[in-house]
Amino acid sequence: MPHVTFIHGISNKPPADDLLRIWRNALANAAEPLPLGDLGVTSSMVYWADLLYEKPEDDSSAYEGVLENTAEAIDGAGDAAPPVPRTPQEAAFLKGLRAQLTAFSDEDLATTALPPVPAEPQGALERVPLPWFIKKRFLNAHLRDVHHYLFDVEFATPGKPPVRIQRTVRQRFVEALGVINVSSPHIVVSHSMGTVIAYDCLKRVHDCPPVDGLVTLGSPLGLDEIQDQLQPGWTRNDGFPHEKVRGDWANLFDRLDPVCGFDPKLANDYRKGGAAAIEDVAVQNDGTWRHSATKYLRQPDFCLALRRLLRV
Amino acid sequence: MSDDSTLDRLRQRVDDILRKLQGLDAQSDLVDAKRLVEELRNAREYSRMGRLAEAVSRHDPKDPTNRRLYAQYLIDTGKATAAIDLLKPLAQRLPKNHAEFAEATGLLGRAYKQIFFDTGDKTSRGAREALKQAIVAYRKPFEENPANTWHGVNLVALLARARRLGLRVAPDLHPKEVAAKVVVALEATPENERDEWFLPTLAEASLGLDDWDAVEQNIKAYAANRDTKAFLIASTLRQFREVWDIENVDDRGRGIVTALRARLLELPGGGLDLSPAELRQARAAPLPAEGQLEAVLGVQGPKTYRWWKTGVERAVAVASIRQQLGGRIGTGFLVRAGDFGFDPKDELLVLTNFHVVNEHGAGNGVAPAAAEIVFEAVTPNQPYLVEKILWTSPVERHDASLLRLKSPVTGIEPLPLAKALPVLEDNPPQVYIIGHPGGRDLAFSFQDNTLLDHEGPPAGKPQIPGVCRVHYRAPTEGGSSGSPVFNSDLWQVVALHHKGGKLGMPKLNGKEGSYGANEGISIHSIKEAISG
Numbered sequence: 001m002p003h004v005t006f007i008h009g010i011s012n013k014p015p016a017d018d019l020l021r022i023w024r025n026a027l028a029n030a031a032e033p034l035p036l037g038d039l040g041v042t043s044s045m046v047y048w049a050d051l052l053y054e055k056p057e058d059d060s061s062a063y064e065g066v067l068e069n070t071a072e073a074i075d076g077a078g079d080a081a082p083p084v085p086r087t088p089q090e091a092a093f094l095k096g097l098r099a100q101l102t103a104f105s106d107e108d109l110a111t112t113a114l115p116p117v118p119a120e121p122q123g124a125l126e127r128v129p130l131p132w133f134i135k136k137r138f139l140n141a142h143l144r145d146v147h148h149y150l151f152d153v154e155f156a157t158p159g160k161p162p163v164r165i166q167r168t169v170r171q172r173f174v175e176a177l178g179v180i181n182v183s184s185p186h187i188v189v190s191h192s193m194g195t196v197i198a199y200d201c202l203k204r205v206h207d208c209p210p211v212d213g214l215v216t217l218g219s220p221l222g223l224d225e226i227q228d229q230l231q232p233g234w235t236r237n238d239g240f241p242h243e244k245v246r247g248d249w250a251n252l253f254d255r256l257d258p259v260c261g262f263d264p265k266l267a268n269d270y271r272k273g274g275a276a277a278i279e280d281v282a283v284q285n286d287g288t289w290r291h292s293a294t295k296y297l298r299q300p301d302f303c304l305a306l307r308r309l310l311r312v
Numbered sequence: 313m314s315d316d317s318t319l320d321r322l323r324q325r326v327d328d329i330l331r332k333l334q335g336l337d338a339q340s341d342l343v344d345a346k347r348l349v350e351e352l353r354n355a356r357e358y359s360r361m362g363r364l365a366e367a368v369s370r371h372d373p374k375d376p377t378n379r380r381l382y383a384q385y386l387i388d389t390g391k392a393t394a395a396i397d398l399l400k401p402l403a404q405r406l407p408k409n410h411a412e413f414a415e416a417t418g419l420l421g422r423a424y425k426q427i428f429f430d431t432g433d434k435t436s437r438g439a440r441e442a443l444k445q446a447i448v449a450y451r452k453p454f455e456e457n458p459a460n461t462w463h464g465v466n467l468v469a470l471l472a473r474a475r476r477l478g479l480r481v482a483p484d485l486h487p488k489e490v491a492a493k494v495v496v497a498l499e500a501t502p503e504n505e506r507d508e509w510f511l512p513t514l515a516e517a518s519l520g521l522d523d524w525d526a527v528e529q530n531i532k533a534y535a536a537n538r539d540t541k542a543f544l545i546a547s548t549l550r551q552f553r554e555v556w557d558i559e560n561v562d563d564r565g566r567g568i569v570t571a572l573r574a575r576l577l578e579l580p581g582g583g584l585d586l587s588p589a590e591l592r593q594a595r596a597a598p599l600p601a602e603g604q605l606e607a608v609l610g611v612q613g614p615k616t617y618r619w620w621k622t623g624v625e626r627a628v629a630v631a632s633i634r635q636q637l638g639g640r641i642g643t644g645f646l647v648r649a650g651d652f653g654f655d656p657k658d659e660l661l662v663l664t665n666f667h668v669v670n671e672h673g674a675g676n677g678v679a680p681a682a683a684e685i686v687f688e689a690v691t692p693n694q695p696y697l698v699e700k701i702l703w704t705s706p707v708e709r710h711d712a713s714l715l716r717l718k719s720p721v722t723g724i725e726p727l728p729l730a731k732a733l734p735v736l737e738d739n740p741p742q743v744y745i746i747g748h749p750g751g752r753d754l755a756f757s758f759q760d761n762t763l764l765d766h767e768g769p770p771a772g773k774p775q776i777p778g779v780c781r782v783h784y785r786a787p788t789e790g791g792s793s794g795s796p797v798f799n800s801d802l803w804q805v806v807a808l809h810h811k812g813g814k815l816g817m818p819k820l821n822g823k824e825g826s827y828g829a830n831e832g833i834s835i836h837s838i839k840e841a842i843s844g
């Protein structure tokens with residue numbers, strides 16, 4: 001029977017079961033409802049927040065809360081400490097990724113007088129009309145979580161033994177795709193950093209099982225800094241993971257989603273044999289925080305794309 | 313009580329204690345038994361509640377709480393006059409400062425109120441007398457202590473209704489003044505002492521003040537809450553419709569009723585019965601005014617409404633199956649011939665149980681020539697006759713008969729069939745049955761059930777070759793043979809309901825033990841059996 005494997009993005013999250021339920025409910029409550037259970041579609045979540053955060057968010061209602069007045073509502077839960085680079089390469093990566101988000105320095109952001117929104121924003125996060133004390137939490141989580149995955153940092157949450165982040169998350173993703181007792185179609189739906197993990201596994205992990213389709217939501221895969229870290233494997237002309245993705249790849253983005261930055265489209269960067277093969281779909285999420293997973297999941301264009309891939 | 317295993321355990325405990333109460337050492341079990349009566353009330357398990365309250369009364373006939381609960385059982389099972397005979401002496405013998413005094417007099421008011429509701433002609437002498445007695449019963453405890461706000465709010469509602477009917481009851485009381493006192497008393501309640509009835513009572517008192525904005529605002533405060541309880545919505549709906557009759561006041565009243573019905577059906581345990589006339593009204597009702605759905609149900613209001621309207625439209629294709637010149641024997645529903653591989657593809661057929669209609673009228677069923685089919689919501693006076701049974705499968709297999717009608721059905725859309733059974737997940741999905749349950753007046757029952765198990769993919773192990781069974785359970789028992797079972801979000805038919813509602817149903821898929829469950833046959837397995 002058809003199956004959807006979800007993978008989440010950065011920052012702390014509610015417990016895995018709750019997160020899966022919240023995402024499924026978002027689909028069922030969309031304008032073009034896609035109630036997976038009613039349609040006989042099974043689903044699972046590749047959960048990796050526990051590797052980077054001590055315990056899950058216990059207030060599920062705060063996750064992506066509609067008032068957007070807390071860090072939990074804008075993918076900034078969990079109080080991640082800013083990452084410390086170990087090598088010049090890591091330092092350059094963090095500097096570049098940070099510059100995509102803001103030109104303000106940490107000192108600027110630490111001042112009590114909050115930097116105003118500039119007339120010509122240099123970073124994608126500067127376009128988001130939210131106070132910096134909230135955005136700073138997102139910034140730290142984003143830099144830390146992306147860095148720890150891409151550079152396979154050994155990391156331990158309190159009370160647990162240290163693990164290599166990339167290795168462990170890859171293992172979970174590959175196992176999740178392998179153990180599912182599904183007939184086709186099997187679709188991966190990824191959000192945020194989850195899109196990077198899904199791509200990394202499907203393109204660069206030899207043992208990763210194949211799937212029938214891929215959906216990326218609010219993806220940073222268009223950023224040069226990310227693409228640089230996906231080599232060997234990624235090339236502009238043959239970046240499409242056709243080795244493991246048998247069907248289509250749909251990419252949905254909101255132009256004001258700070259994680260996609262100024263490079264939200266992927267078709268041009270992940271070609272298949274030199275030809276564009278990804279369907280890039282621009283959507284407009286509501287509210288101030290455009291990166292929210294559930295906002296993407298409720299988009300009619302997403303539901304239609306997933307329905308098509310699942311053939312339901 | 314939506315947890316089904318909890319309900320099973322409660323029923324088992326009751327059966328155990330009923331046995332013990334017949335024994336020599338009954339006194340030691342009496343405390344537990346008394347507590348159980350209240351639990352049964354909360355779980356709306358009225359049959360056992362009555363039996364246990366009776367058993368407790370035989371051991372301790374003076375216990376006021378048990379007597380009051382016994383009276384509540386009587387009211388909730390349609391025996392209001394017997395409840396009055398029980399409550400009157402109870403209220404007379406209790407001192408006024410006894411906690412049960414206000415409860416007993418309030419319940420006396422409820423019994424009279426129920427008689428008023430149940431009377432068709434609200435202007436008849438019997439109805440007017442019941443209304444008068446209800447007002448007297450609610451008035452006393454509220455005037456003695458305004459903290460008795462549920463007495464107060466009922467007093468407001470009944471006074472308002474009496475005034476609309478032109479009855480001179482308690483002429484010294486003005487509904488708005490009483491409503492204002494109720495609001496003051498409610499607002500004086502410290503926040504940490506406000507129970508779950510606080511907001512529904514405040515909403516109703518606001519209605520007494522004609523403050524519709526406050527009514528909607530207070531309803532929204534609990535109805536839009538994700539974790540709200542079905543009984544709170546059901547109570548508001550009943551009170552607003554039956555006592556206040558707000559559907560006949562204005563469009564805003566109708567909009568509130570529509571919104572509350574939609575929300576009630578959406579909640580676990582929130583079944584709904586509608587008469588054919590009410591269903592026709594619900595279909596014809598205009599879309600609530602712009603913004604009202606959000607005002608009452610929050611941002612999800614418009615979606616909840618659309619979902620509810622879809623369910624109402626689906627009910628139109630549900631028919632009662634009757635024996636000609638006899639009574640109703642089951643339910644059936646309209647399907648498209650092409651969905652089952654028959655030609656002409658757009659012909660409309662009726663699917664029901666074998667045990668309802670079969671070639672020789674075996675069991676309790678009828679033969680095709682003796683059956684008639686009535687779509688109660690659309691053409692209640694137009695019975696359709698059966699030309700022949702196109703396909704049938706006996707009770708021990710699919711328990712299904714697919715009927716061709718003598719004259720074509722027009723103006724009714726056939727029910728859409730689901731391509732798959734709902735996925736069984738940790739948080740069990742809901743399924744809905746629309747049917748005409750036995751033992752009650754003709755009504756469309758929208759019954760919310762928890763899907764317990766099925767023999768479909770990926771983990772199902774069908775025990776009867778070619779037959780895929782589905783188990784589900786409603787918080788209240790009952791059901792109707794031949795009803796469609798729908799998935800919860802899309803209102804597509806997933807199964808044909810054929811039996812259940814009893815304890816002792818063996819579990820599916822080789823699992824040990826039994827439970828209380830309804831059983832249906834997957835529509836997909838019926839399609840496959842027909843196509844061979």
